[in-house]
Amino acid sequence: MSPCSVADRARATIHDVATLSGLSICTVSRALRGLPNISPASQLRVEEAAEKLGYRASSAAARLAGGKTGHVAIVVPKTTAWFFAEAVEAAEEALAHGGLDSVLMSLRGREHVKDALFRNPDELSERVDGVLLLGVNLDPVQLEALAASKLAVASVGLSDVPWDNVGIDDEAAAWRATRHLLDLGHWDVAILAGNEPSDGTVRTAAHRQAGFERALDDEHLETDPDMMVCTESTIDGGYRAMTELLAARRRPAAVFSGCDEAAFGALKALREHGITAPKGVSVIGIDDHPMSSFLGLTTVSQPVADQGAFAATLLAERLDNPELGSPPQDHRLPTSLIERKTTRRARH
C-alpha cells in the first residue's frame, strides 16, 4: 500500500506507464494512440497500466513533439448576438466531445482583429489545429490565405468556400416566408433587406433578398423599389427601416423582414404608428429568435444549434483523419414556417 495511490502528487508520465507495463515508452505511446502493429497483449497491458495510474497525456508535450495542439479556434463576429451565442455553445459541446478544446475568438466588429488573425494563418496554426468560422465574412485575400494554410477549416453560414460548410438554404427560406404572405392574399409586400458587403463569404442577406424576389416573380409581380429598404440586422435597424417605409406614400399590406430582430424593430415602428400586426400589416421574419415566440412573430425557423454542432463535428472528423481526402461539402439544414400572430389573411 503506497502512501499515495490515487491522485499521486505528480502526474503520471508515459514513463511511469511504460515501467508499470514493462514495455517501452514508444510502445506505450503507440498503444495509447491506437496505432496499428501492437499485439493485443501489449495493448491490454498498456491500457491497464494507464488506467491504474490515471494517466493522461500532456497535451503540451504531445503538441511539441507531434505538432498537434488539440485546440480549435471558434471565430465569431461577436458572441452577443443570439445566433452566434447559440452556435458557439453547440460547437463547443461537439468539440469537447471529440476531446478538443475550444479557443474563442471574437472579432467584435473590428476589422483589424480579423486581419491580424487571417492575414498570416501560420501564426494561427501555431495556436490551433483547426478553425471553425461562424458567420465570419472573409474577403478574398483572407479566404485565399486561410485555404492555403495547413489549418483544417469548417464553417457555418458561408457561401462558396473551399471547405466544409453548414447552413440553411437562405433563398428558399425567404421564398417560403414571402410565399406565405402571398398565400394569405397580400399582394403589396415590402422587404426589410439586410445590407452586407457583397464580396465576402457571408451572403445571407443577398440570398434572402433573392428568395423574396423570386417569390414575387413567381406571381409575375413587380418588385417595387419603394418597397425594398436596406437595414442593419438589428432591432434598431428594423425600426428605422420600417419608419422610413411608413413615411412613403403607400403603406405595404405585408412586410417580410430578412431577420427576426429587424422584424421586432418593425413591429415597434408599426405600433408607434397605431398599427398592431397583423391588423393593417402582416409581418414575417426569418430565424425564430427566442423573443419571437414571446412577441408572437410569425417566422421561418432555422436550427442554429444543429448548424454549429454539425460544422464542429465535420471539423473534428477532418482533424481525426487528415489524410481523408473527401472533397469539402456544403450542407443545407431544413427550415420550417412557424405561423404565429403577426400574419393573417388579407381582407380585400
Added chain:
Amino acid sequence: MSPCSVADRARATIHDVATLSGLSICTVSRALRGLPNISPASQLRVEEAAEKLGYRASSAAARLAGGKTGHVAIVVPKTTAWFFAEAVEAAEEALAHGGLDSVLMSLRGREHVKDALFRNPDELSERVDGVLLLGVNLDPVQLEALAASKLAVASVGLSDVPWDNVGIDDEAAAWRATRHLLDLGHWDVAILAGNEPSDGTVRTAAHRQAGFERALDDEHLETDPDMMVCTESTIDGGYRAMTELLAARRRPAAVFSGCDEAAFGALKALREHGITAPKGVSVIGIDDHPMSSFLGLTTVSQPVADQGAFAATLLAERLDNPELGSPPQDHRLPTSLIERKTTRRARH
C-alpha cells in the same frame, strides 16, 4: 535579399532570434519575458530581432518547460443567456489583450460536466493557467478543490470566494428598484424572486430578495408571503409566476422582478389579463437586458461587459506576477436606475 523575408515558411524559433541578435537563447528568453537583470542594450537587440523575425513563442514548448499554457478557461453555465454572452465577449477581449487565449467551457446546465471539471482541478491545470468563473455555482467541495489547486482564479457574480471577484451589489440594486416603486406610492408590492440552491457560490437571487425585503422594512411594511413567488430567471418562469400571482385574490399594485427576463414574462401574463403596465400594475426589473429598452421596461442596469473585462484583467494580472500576494478582493460595480414606461405614480 533572402528569397523569403517575411512570413518565412517555418516559424522563427527562439534560436533564430538568438542568432540574429548575437545573444544566447537564455538571454533572449529572459528579455522576451521581461525578467530583470538584462542590459538595456541586449533588451533592445532582442526586441528588434524578434520583431524582424515575427517571432512568437511556442506556447506548447513554453508550457512544457515552464508549466505555463498561456490559456485561460472561461467557464459559464451557458453562453446563450444575454448576461453570459456579454461577459464572455468582454472577458475574451481583455484576455486577448493580455496575450492569453480563452478556452471556452460551457456547463450547459449539466452537473456532471461541472463535476468533471472541478472535481480534480489538476486535470484542468494541465490545460490552462487560470480559470475565470462567470456566474458558476460551485458547491463547497468544488470550491475547496479549486482554491487548493495551483490555478489562478477570478470570478464574476459570486459570493464569499477566496479569489478576486467582480459583481454588483445585488442587495442595493434590489433595494433601489423596490424603493422606486415605494417612492411612486405603491405600497402593495410583489416580488418575482429567483430560485437557486442556497449553498453555492451564486447567491444573486437571495441578495436581491434581501434588498427587496429591506426596502419594505424601511417603511415598516410587512412582506406578505402571498406577494412573494419564486421563479426561474427566464421569460417563461416570469410568465408562470405572474400568472400565479394574478390568480391570488389580491392584485399587487406593483411588481419587482429579480431579473428583466422574468419581468418580460410578467408583462406578457399581465397583458393576457388585460393589464398593460404601468396601467394597473407597475413593473420593474434588474439587469437592463437589451430587450428592456425595446419593451420600455423600467429597470436597474448593471454593467455586464465591465464586470467580465474587469475580472479578466484581474486574472491576467495575477498570472503575470504570481508571487504578488495581495489578498483577493471583492469589487462592486455601480448600478443605476433607468426609468422607462412600465412604472408610474400610484393614483390613490
Added chain:
DNA sequence: CCAGGCTCTGTAAGCGTTTACAAGCTCGTT
C-alpha cells in the same frame, strides 16, 4: 536450411522553451 518478408518492440533524436548553475565583467573597497 536459409533468404526474405512480416509483425512487433526498443533506441534515441528531436520538438522549442525554461531554469539552475556557472562564468565573465565591472566596480567600489580595503
Added chain:
DNA sequence: AACGAGCTTGTAAACGCTTACAGAGCCTGG
C-alpha cells in the same frame, strides 16, 4: 593591487511526448 559584490550572459539539463529507424522474432517458400 587584489578581492568580492553585483550585474549580465552563457551552458546544459530538463519538460513529456512523437517518430524515424533499427532490431528481434517468427513464418513462409524455395
